[in-house]
Amino acid sequence: MVTVTKPRSPGAEAYRTLRTNIHFAAAARPLRSLLCVSAGPGEGKSTAVANLAVVMAQAGTRVVVLDGDLRRPSQHAIFNLRNAPGLTNLFLSAAETPGADLPLQSTAVENLRLLASGPRPPNPVELLASGRMEEILGRVVERADIVLIDSPPLVPFADAAVLSAKADGVVLVVGAGTVKRDLVRKAKAQLEAANARVLGVAVVNVAFDAASFGPYYEGDASPSGSPAA
Ligand SMILES: Nc1ncnc2c1ncn2[C@@H]1O[C@H](COP(=O)(O)OP(=O)(O)OP(=O)(O)O)[C@@H](O)[C@H]1O
Ligand SMILES: [Mg+2]
Numbered sequence: 001m002v003t004v005t006k007p008r009s010p011g012a013e014a015y016r017t018l019r020t021n022i023h024f025a026a027a028a029r030p031l032r033s034l035l036c037v038s039a040g041p042g043e044g045k046s047t048a049v050a051n052l053a054v055v056m057a058q059a060g061t062r063v064v065v066l067d068g069d070l071r072r073p074s075q076h077a078i079f080n081l082r083n084a085p086g087l088t089n090l091f092l093s094a095a096e097t098p099g100a101d102l103p104l105q106s107t108a109v110e111n112l113r114l115l116a117s118g119p120r121p122p123n124p125v126e127l128l129a130s131g132r133m134e135e136i137l138g139r140v141v142e143r144a145d146i147v148l149i150d151s152p153p154l155v156p157f158a159d160a161a162v163l164s165a166k167a168d169g170v171v172l173v174v175g176a177g178t179v180k181r182d183l184v185r186k187a188k189a190q191l192e193a194a195n196a197r198v199l200g201v202a203v204v205n206v207a208f209d210a211a212s213f214g215p216y217y218e219g220d221a222s223p224s225g226s227p228a229a
Contacts, residue, residue: 001047001078003054004109015051018171018202019059022052025199026169032141034199035068035149035167037160039187043175044204046074049150056146057111064104064144066115066137068151068163070124073117075150079107086118090136091127102139115140124152129162137166154187164196172201 002011022034036049049065057063066087067075076083085103104113121127140147149167151160164170170191174184191198 001050001054003051003058007058012051012055015048015055018048018052019055022169022171022199029168029197031146031168031199032144033137033147033149033167033169035151035160035163035170035196036173036202037151037154037164037170037187037191038173038175039154039183040175040180041153043153043173045153045173046078046150048171048173048202048204049148050075050078053112053148054109056148057109061111062143062145063112064115064140064147065112066140066147066149067117068128068149068159070117070121070127070159071152071157073120073150075114076105076116079105079114081105081107081114081116083116084118086116087136088118088121088127090118091121091130091132092119102136102143104143113144125158125162128159128166134166154190155183161190161194161196164191165194168197169199170196171199174201174203176203176205 002009003015006012022031036045036052038045046069053063053065065075065079067073067083068087069075070088073083073086076086082105089103102115104115106113127133137147149163151163154160172184172187172191188198
């Protein structure tokens with residue numbers, strides 16, 4: 001992760017700028033849960049969630065990453081942790097009582113914890129749409145200053161749209177050059193239909209000429225994107 005391995009690189013700086021922009025976008029109304037979505041697969045949502053979580057935690061914010069991608073979870077792998085127990089266990093457990101501890105895992109980053117997705121369920125949309133999910137999210141929010149939520153692609157799954165109605169804000173991650181314009185339009189329409197509060201669009205993996213910024217960036221002149229992986 002660029003924010004951990006190259007904190008002074010342009011890619012890491014881009015995530016700090018994103019953090020600031022989110023901060024301003026959220027000034028009017030409190031933002032305790034933020035969902036990252038994208039139109040199609042592989043655009044960089046999970047990478048963006050993890051890096052944004054790191055820069056927020058580095059600023060002293062208590063962050064929980066909630067892996068809401070119950071289909072192809074990846075946050076546990078990014079942070080070198082286990083995928084279970086996690087979110088779906090909270091639906092399974094009959095013994096689960098209000099107030100019982102959440103299976104939060106500490107990460108190597110201070111102030112940053114993970115609620116992994118847990119064992120893969122047969123009915124992700126049903127779980128995510130349930131009142132139980134709302135209750136669980138409420139409990140996670142109590143344990144952090146902000147909860148960053150990962151999700152599967154908006155097209156063709158309903159998961160992210162369902163989650164977008166439960167989160168305080170949504171960031172649409174667009175992989176530069178990887179996604180078709182009409183797919184992004186479709187995603188935007190889905191978010192509007194779900195009444196999501198879209199705070200902004202983060203374009204990732206933009207070609208970036210670090211050399212032209214030489215004096216301002218130390219250490220890394222990687223030409224990789226902005227924000228980068
Ligand atoms: N900004 C970036 N620059 C370069 N590579 C990136 C960037 N963001 C992500 N990648 C790479 O692209 C691949 C997909 O990224 P990622 O898993 O974050 O996408 P995703 O949108 O979460 O995918 P999925 O829809 O499968 O959940 C990964 O191999 C990741 O390392
Ligand atoms: Mg992902």
